[in-house]
Amino acid sequence: MxxxxxxxxxxxxxxxxxALYGIHSVRAKDNFPDTTQFHVExxxxxxxxxxxxxxxxAEMVKALQEENLxxxxxxxxxxxxxxxxxxxxxxxxxxxxxxxxxxxxxxxGAGTSINMNVNEIIANATLIRxxxxxxNYTVIDPIEQANVxxxxxxxxxxxxxxxxxxxxxxxxxxxxxxxxxxxxxxxSHRNSLRIGYTQLQAAxxxxxxxxxxxxxxxxxxxxxxxxxxFERIKVVNLGGGAIGTAVGTPRFFVMEVVKHLQQxxxxxxxxxxxxxxxxxxxxxxxEVHAILKAHxxxxxxxxxxxxxxxxxxAGNAISIPKRQVGSSIMPGKVNPVIPEFVVSIAxxxxxxxxxxxNLAGQGALDLNAYLPxxxxxxxxxxxxxxxxxxxxxxxxxxxxxxxxEKSAQLLMFNPSITTALLPIIGFxxxxxxxxxxxxxxxxxxxxxxNLKLIPEEKLVELVxxxxxxxxxxSFREVID
Numbered sequence: 151m152x153x154x155x156x157x158x159x160x161x162x163x164x165x166x167x168x169a170l171y172g173i174h175s176v177r178a179k180d181n182f183p184d185t186t187q188f189h190v191e192x193x194x195x196x197x198x199x200x201x202x203x204x205x206x207x208a209e210m211v212k213a214l215q216e217e218n219l220x221x222x223x224x225x226x227x228x229x230x231x232x233x234x235x236x237x238x239x240x241x242x243x244x245x246x247x248x249x250x251x252x253x254x255x256x257x258x259g260a261g262t263s264i265n266m267n268v269n270e271i272i273a274n275a276t277l278i279r280x281x282x283x284x285x286n287y288t289v290i291d292p293i294e295q296a297n298v299x300x301x302x303x304x305x306x307x308x309x310x311x312x313x314x315x316x317x318x319x320x321x322x323x324x325x326x327x328x329x330x331x332x333x334x335x336x337x338s339h340r341n342s343l344r345i346g347y348t349q350l351q352a353a354x355x356x357x358x359x360x361x362x363x364x365x366x367x368x369x370x371x372x373x374x375x376x377x378x379x380f381e382r383i384k385v386v387n388l389g390g391g392a393i394g395t396a397v398g399t400p401r402f403f404v405m406e407v408v409k410h411l412q413q414x415x416x417x418x419x420x421x422x423x424x425x426x427x428x429x430x431x432x433x434x435x436x437e438v439h440a441i442l443k444a445h446x447x448x449x450x451x452x453x454x455x456x457x458x459x460x461x462x463x464a465g466n467a468i469s470i471p472k473r474q475v476g477s478s479i480m481p482g483k484v485n486p487v488i489p490e491f492v493v494s495i496a497x498x499x500x501x502x503x504x505x506x507x508n509l510a511g512q513g514a515l516d517l518n519a520y521l522p523x524x525x526x527x528x529x530x531x532x533x534x535x536x537x538x539x540x541x542x543x544x545x546x547x548x549x550x551x552x553x554x555e556k557s558a559q560l561l562m563f564n565p566s567i568t569t570a571l572l573p574i575i576g577f578x579x580x581x582x583x584x585x586x587x588x589x590x591x592x593x594x595x596x597x598x599x600n601l602k603l604i605p606e607e608k609l610v611e612l613v614x615x616x617x618x619x620x621x622x623x624s625f626r627e628v629i630d
Contacts, residue, residue, distance in 0.1 A: 170250035172270035178263035184254040195312035197242025202410040261306035269296040324539035329369035331547035336362035342554040352566040390425030393516040450496035457489035467557035471549030502527040
């Protein structure tokens with residue numbers, strides 16, 4: 151294998167001659183023997199942030215030319231190189247060269263390895279574009295040119311925010327799709343009677359419409375909360391340099407770079423009014439992830455409920471789509487794999503939430519060294535919740551079937567139905583009726599015929615869905 155020699159102040163390494171990565175990436179890969187794949191969405195966002203930086207640089211050079219302050223002797227990058235850097239950064243944004251990103255997701259160093267791997271890819275791809283060999287850093291250097299007026303500590307967290315905003319936009323849409331699927335069931339079964347349960351014990355009459363309305367309301371809150379996340383994520387520290395002081399960065403660059411990021415992304419990113427704060431503190435990620443955790447809680451509750459209601463234990467008044475064979479030894483067995491998938495995702499999100507909270511608190515003085523792990527967990531949670539919502543809408547909710555007749559019959563045989571008669575016959579006589587139903591395993595009509603506690607026609611009227619499901623009762627109804 152043909153190699154090239156690259157050198158840093160720690161020494162020299164042999165790099166494959168045609169590799170787009172360089173010495174910094176190889177050292178990181180060797181130092182962090184982990185195989186967790188870095189999220190491509192973050193990699194692509196790095197390309198977009200770099201592109202914003204190069205466009206700002208080009209705009210700055212143009213402004214200097216107009217003021218007659220531009221001289222190559224001062225070390226400015228030639229226009230053809232800047233244009234090539236802009237084009238290659240755009241290719242990174244498209245996902246190109248991702249196979250040359252060799253740094254794992256879990257790492258030390260606050261993201262320097264992420265930034266340098268991207269810088270080396272951009273520098274070497276630009277060299278090839280301009281007719282040079284990779285590694286010819288006298289022409290284009292990963293630090294001098296590809297990282298011009300940038301720092302790991304402003305580009306990497308800004309790219310994370312770009313990736314998060316894009317993924318949150320998709321998650322917001324999918325949560326609403328899930329909510330709409332739930333709402334369809336709610337409306338279709340508004341009067342489909344069921345037994346309401348407390349503590350897994352039969353309690354009072356209810357309906358599937360009422361049950362699914364609880365999921366719909368929860369998902370509406372999730373949708374609203376996720377839509378508010380953008381306010382927290384849109385504030386970036388790009389241009390702030392190492393700790394937010396912008397030392398070594400032209401003021402023009404600091405003031406203009408976020409504008410280009412806005413134009414490239416189509417999102418209203420804004421420069422923080424306190425760049426030191428935006429660099430040192432990651433509590434906004436803790437806040438946003440807490441909202442993701444709340445959504446995970448709601449979909450776990452819904453998936454667990456549906457799994458329970460569709461189980462053989464519950465009597466199968468509700469059935470869910472059969473997605474795959476459930477056993478290698480038990481013929482005909484079909485498992486509730488989609489609810490189990492959603493529950494598993496929820497608990498992964500809970501784990502990520504603790505990780506993000508703990509590591510956000512580990513920030514020291516002017517920087518948090520654990521941004522790579524925090525960012526990986528954040529993106530991981532959003533992508534998992536995207537997958538959960540896709541599975542819920544497509545593979546579960548849209549195929550649910552409810553046997554309304556069977557469910558209503560189960561209710562009429564369940565002593566919990568007597569709760570609806572309390573305003574008419576009182577607790578003690580209702581308890582007698584419930585006991586008669588339980589001991590003789592008969593429905594409420596047969597039990598009432600035995601005990602004659604209420605006129606039969608009155609009972610028939612009282613247990614109709616419109617009476618069982620109305621909100622409370624009026625005293626006029628009791629008197630009548």
